[in-house]
Amino acid sequence: MPDEIELTPTSHIVLGLLSMFGEATPYDLKRMVSASVGQFWTLPHSQLYDEPARLARAGYVTEDRETDGRRRKRYRITDRGQAALEKWLSVLTPEPYVLRDPALLKLFFGADAHDLAEAQIETHRQKLAEYEALREADPGDGRRGPWLALELGTRHERETVHFWEEQAQRAPA
Amino acid sequence: MPDEIELTPTSHIVLGLLSMFGEATPYDLKRMVSASVGQFWTLPHSQLYDEPARLARAGYVTEDRETDGRRRKRYRITDRGQAALEKWLSVLTPEPYVLRDPALLKLFFGADAHDLAEAQIETHRQKLAEYEALREADPGDGRRGPWLALELGTRHERETVHFWEEQAQRAPA
């Protein structure tokens, strides 16, 4: 008797991860997200407790409680969930992406480009290093989804670092 | 007797635009945003009616109602507002940016790269063209904030178009 609910990007992240890893507690999901997809889709961890429960009510995942100790909830994807995931993957609507960069906002409104750059370079170099470490850890064959997503992320970071390095060259105000 | 309120990015966008243009109605703000900063910071237009009112209550802007016809509300930034804006501009904390790209998400979770690319190329080529048109309209001197922000946006788009073009070359699944 599944309710009809609307599947959001968050829903698909949960379904996707459950499909990849078979089974997970909310806490597992939290760690999976921050180690992977969280790089290009942030969400508060509390969502990873609410969303699976919501999906369970609608029959996209099953919920089991551990009987021992901590009695954590363990989720698994159902056939219904798997089907929904695949459907989502096959629909290729050109949904717009969202970029929200406070630094860009400050730059736009006239913050000093040199000083701003100093602060940004550090952040983005770190991110880039992180990506490159991930990539070395798993050179992949350049064909799997996670690898490709990481590839585009890496290129964006490189471009960004380069941009801020240029700004840093300028004389401060 | 200004209330203490927390200034969000939306607040600073409103303050920034009012500082640039002197005076605006919410509708003006709406158009300004979509022609400029909206490219890298989306927000629903309803916020541009709520937020100035909130800022007015706290003394960051003044609110005047037109006496004639439509009786629109006109906002102006106050000294307090200007000070808050400048303070924000000068604080260079490395706040994290947020990127949310549904296409990247689908790629990550295994959507067919070729097919996905076909859909993405069109979108991003269009965006790129838009940026390049803006740039031709105002070649600037490469130093003002809005121009720089546009520059980074353009580079990201170029990189993105290039990436999806590569994916499109691959054989479909």
Place this chain on the structure above:
DNA sequence: AAACATACCATCCGAAACGGACTGTTAGAG
């Protein structure tokens, strides 16, 4: 073995943002 420290794990909830449906207004075309 009691006390303490530190991860680990989960929930809650007020505040903010969202976004779309809806209404009203003005100017110009026919």
Place this chain on the structure above:
DNA sequence: CTCTAACAGTCCGTTTCGGATGGTATGTTT
């Protein structure tokens, strides 16, 4: 004078946010 398209603003139920808080397991010290 009427119609229509663009202009302008409001409302409000739903969702999301994000941080404060509080419990539980494990290991460590005395």
